[in-house]
Amino acid sequence: MPVVTVGPATVHVDAEGFLTQYDEWNEPLARQLAARIGIELTDEHWKAISFLRADYPAHGETATLRRVSTLAGIPIKQLFVLFPGKPAKKMAYIAGLPKPRGCV
Amino acid sequence: MKRLVILGAGTAGTMVANKLRRRLPMDEWQLTVVDRDDIHLYQPGLLFIPFGTYRPDEVRKPRRRFLRDGIRLELGEIDRIDPVRQTVALDGGRVIGYDYLVVATGTSPRPDQTPGMLGPEWRKSIFDFYSYEGSVALAGALRDFRGGRLVVHIVDQPIKCPVAPLEFTFLAESYFRQRGMRDQVELVYATPLSGAFTKPIASAQLGGMLDERKITVEPDFLVERIDSERKVLVSYDERELGFDLLVTVPLNMGADFIARSGLGDELNYVPVDKQTFRSKEHPAIFAIGDANDIPTSKAGSVAHFSTEIFVDNFCDLVEGRPMTRAFDGHANCFVESGDGKALLIDFNYDTEPLPGEFPIAKLGPLSLLRENARNHWGKLAFRWIYWHLLLPGRRLPLPARMSMAGKHQPDKEN
Numbered sequence: 001m002p003v004v005t006v007g008p009a010t011v012h013v014d015a016e017g018f019l020t021q022y023d024e025w026n027e028p029l030a031r032q033l034a035a036r037i038g039i040e041l042t043d044e045h046w047k048a049i050s051f052l053r054a055d056y057p058a059h060g061e062t063a064t065l066r067r068v069s070t071l072a073g074i075p076i077k078q079l080f081v082l083f084p085g086k087p088a089k090k091m092a093y094i095a096g097l098p099k100p101r102g103c104v
Numbered sequence: 105m106k107r108l109v110i111l112g113a114g115t116a117g118t119m120v121a122n123k124l125r126r127r128l129p130m131d132e133w134q135l136t137v138v139d140r141d142d143i144h145l146y147q148p149g150l151l152f153i154p155f156g157t158y159r160p161d162e163v164r165k166p167r168r169r170f171l172r173d174g175i176r177l178e179l180g181e182i183d184r185i186d187p188v189r190q191t192v193a194l195d196g197g198r199v200i201g202y203d204y205l206v207v208a209t210g211t212s213p214r215p216d217q218t219p220g221m222l223g224p225e226w227r228k229s230i231f232d233f234y235s236y237e238g239s240v241a242l243a244g245a246l247r248d249f250r251g252g253r254l255v256v257h258i259v260d261q262p263i264k265c266p267v268a269p270l271e272f273t274f275l276a277e278s279y280f281r282q283r284g285m286r287d288q289v290e291l292v293y294a295t296p297l298s299g300a301f302t303k304p305i306a307s308a309q310l311g312g313m314l315d316e317r318k319i320t321v322e323p324d325f326l327v328e329r330i331d332s333e334r335k336v337l338v339s340y341d342e343r344e345l346g347f348d349l350l351v352t353v354p355l356n357m358g359a360d361f362i363a364r365s366g367l368g369d370e371l372n373y374v375p376v377d378k379q380t381f382r383s384k385e386h387p388a389i390f391a392i393g394d395a396n397d398i399p400t401s402k403a404g405s406v407a408h409f410s411t412e413i414f415v416d417n418f419c420d421l422v423e424g425r426p427m428t429r430a431f432d433g434h435a436n437c438f439v440e441s442g443d444g445k446a447l448l449i450d451f452n453y454d455t456e457p458l459p460g461e462f463p464i465a466k467l468g469p470l471s472l473l474r475e476n477a478r479n480h481w482g483k484l485a486f487r488w489i490y491w492h493l494l495l496p497g498r499r500l501p502l503p504a505r506m507s508m509a510g511k512h513q514p515d516k517e518n
């Protein structure tokens with residue numbers, strides 16, 4: 001697993017840059033990761049990111065858009081506004097979770 | 105008497121009932137299966153009806169015929185499970201108590217979940233082939249199609265038989281070519297995924313096959329609504345995709361009673377342990393087949409392999425022994441590719457579909473991730489196997505565990 005530095009932190013990532021260790025994540029790191037993909041985190045972004053962080057250990061998988069939308073109450077449309085282009089991937093990247101599996 | 109209740113007499117429910125009826129003593133166990141009707145649908149056949157390969161009456165048979173003596177079949181719409189009282193309520197007030205419950209109510213297409221899908225164009229220019237009625241209606245629409253843009257579309261993952269929309273696309277391409285009208289038809293494959301399939305090696309192979317056939321892929325397309333007046337699909341990121349004929353796979357969801365009973369996730373699937381199918385919340389409840397949330401394909405083959413693991417574990421459990429078998433996510437799917445050929449893919453939780461031979465290294469006779477006619481005959485033979493061997497719960501010479509024998513790991517680039 002490659003190791004990269006993001007701001008002051010040194011973290012483990014996969015080939016596409018997704019964090020591989022749940023515990024290496026923290027909020028300042030999330031801000032840095034977001035900035036790398038051109039996103040400045042607002043309260044609304046944080047609502048989604050916090051949900052993903054809390055859901056992952058219980059669920060064992062990165063939440064899908066539909067799961068975030070249903071359980072965190074953020075419409076899918078809004079997720080596309082907050083994380084333009086590929087919201088599921090971008091949310092996972094910022095939340096320091098594995099890339100969503102896309103289902104088999 | 106101990107009571108085992110199985111909800112759903114589809115692929116998984118029927119197999120579990122038949123296998124357990126042989127394994128559990130008749131004088132100690134009462135087995136009840138519940139389904140809404142007495143028509144068992146061979147769902148893989150729905151792919152072929154639009155092209156006239158199967159007649160509609162070849163895919164439906166009475167459920168009762170496939171259930172062994174000593175299994176009670178209750179017909180009725182399931183309304184709710186009460187996991188505390190351990191009862192199941194059916195519409196109309198019937199209540200059935202259980203000691204153990206197996207949820208096998210599958211997943212179904214839900215066109216009502218996409219705004220505009222059930223509008224005036226439903227079954228006029230918008231069709232699905234995941235339901236019996238849709239598949240039969242689509243046969244007429246394909247026959248009458250005079251050309252234009254045909255969009256094959258998936259609302260969202262997961263869907264059962266995730267390769268079926270690809271197969272439909274390949275078969276449609278071949279169908280129009282054979283009718284001498286391929287150049288009048290523009291074929292588009294619109295998917296919420298970033299490519300043809302989820303796993304990289306299979307995705308590259310299948311994507312290449314779409315390319316060769318001049319089928320355009322519209323990737324990362326997550327539909328928000330359908331404007332049926334203008335005949336366009338509108339995505340959440342505001343792309344528009346026009347169609348003359350739309351063949352869509354609506355959102356797939358588990359049964360609504362699962363949500364009403366407080367047992368489901370956001371798509372009404374029952375969260376279970378992925379190796380034993382036991383509910384994470386209620387130890388007397390198991391969910392197998394498409395109804396659970398395990399991270400592998402929703403497919404008849406998975407239902408079959410799961411059943412073998414489940415039945416052995418269940419017999420251990422009720423005799424007070426620990427459950428020792430663990431499911432590895434094994435799935436095995438034929439992929440029809442048109443012109444009388446098909447591919448085969450075989451994979452599990454950890455291993456993606458790889459090229460090679462199946463089930464025996466070098467000999468095959470089937471080949472993995474490569475088109476040939478033998479695979480196609482394998483797929484057609486499967487209908488007979490399904491009715492005569494699989495549903496009755498006979499053992500097939502296919503191991504529940506995936507095997508690496510015959511598989512080739514292509515050299516990893518970069």
Ligand SMILES: Cc1cc2nc3c(=O)[nH]c(=O)nc-3n(C[C@H](O)[C@H](O)[C@H](O)COP(=O)(O)OP(=O)(O)OC[C@H]3O[C@@H](n4cnc5c(N)ncnc54)[C@H](O)[C@@H]3O)c2cc1C
Binds near residue numbers: 140150151393394
């Ligand atoms: C077009 C198509 C092609 C496919 N091709 C393949 C293939 O080639 N290979 C493969 O392996 N798989 C294939 N599949 C998938 C396969 O059919 C399913 O994965 C399999 O049937 C799942 O079995 P199950 O028992 O979980 O669900 P089902 O077989 O769907 O059974 C669920 C049962 O529950 C009943 N039920 C649901 N809700 C209620 C309720 N509220 N009250 C009463 N009864 C209820 C239903 O009536 C149904 O009988 C295909 C599916 C489709 C749609």
